[in-house]
């Protein structure tokens with residue numbers, strides 16, 4: 001029987017873990033005992049760098065090039081292929097005419113909510129990422145005061161979504177200062193943190209971070225990002241339990257990815273394991289048509305039987321909503337299989 005330690009980690013634990021993350025494909029493959037780079041189509045010098053924390057690599061099966069966690073992070077030559085319809089910025093987040101990017105570091109896509117780019121960095125580089133080509137240099141963290149000034153002036157904003165990169169890569173002091181600044185704005189009632197760190201680097205959930213979130217005036221929701229049940233183990237359970245005990249609402253979003261989680265049983269197992277660890281499944285995203293990610297893409301006809309099998313077998317509260325994002329959309333759009341096109345109404349995110 002596993003005896004879980006539900007004490008948060010010390011800050012040096014996650015910083016040390018990140019420092020020693022795999023950054024070279026050769027080193028990761030050697031650790032996993034995988035040879036024959038050429039036959040496996042691996043790109044050893046990818047433009048979008050490889051980055052994998054060691055704790056995440058430990059959850060990958062040794063010698064298995066098809067491991068679903070490895071496939072999320074391993075750079076392949078196929079990423080360099082041009083595929084018609086797959087573009088650098090499929091959601092047009094850099095298009096100021098659609099209302100994005102007018103204040104550096106702030107994406108004002110949604111009614112009553114803004115998304116704040118807090119840091120360009122992540123603890124892991126997911127090959128399918130829809131922001132893998134995002135112009136982070138135009139949205140530098142040093143511009144955070146401009147974003148805060150814009151939020152302070154607009155009293156229609158009730159919720160601030162901290163995004164990135166990954167906002168939890170800010171250190172404990174930086175996160176505490178940002179939460180304090182947002183807490184000081186009376187019209188901001190909720191703070192949502194979109195992060196993959198409790199999954200890929202659970203040591204990031206330190207005692208100071210938990211205390212900051214627990215003491216905030218604003219209600220805090222954390223939307224984590226897990227795509228496969230193999231990503232969840234006793235380290236993620238420990239991190240998530242610390243957050244839940246501090247009163248943080250925990251939701252999960254996943255991306256539907258060909259060859260990784262593109263079968264109903266995997267996604268059913270993920271929903272059940274997430275719930276065991278105190279997290280409600282929230283969204284299952286159709287993949288975006290991002291340049292370099294065509295090998296992960298499923299169309300609606302492939303997604304339909306998977307989602308219908310999930311609906312048949314899961315209770316409603318464990319069924320994530322299947323959605324896609326459309327450029328200029330004011331919210332995520334539910335996928336409607338009957339019409340084989342998006343419904344003309346949208347859910348609130």
Ligand code: SF4
Nearest residue numbers: 122125126129165196
């Ligand atoms: S953690 Fe999120 S933002 Fe970072 S690479 Fe992965 S999907 Fe993209």
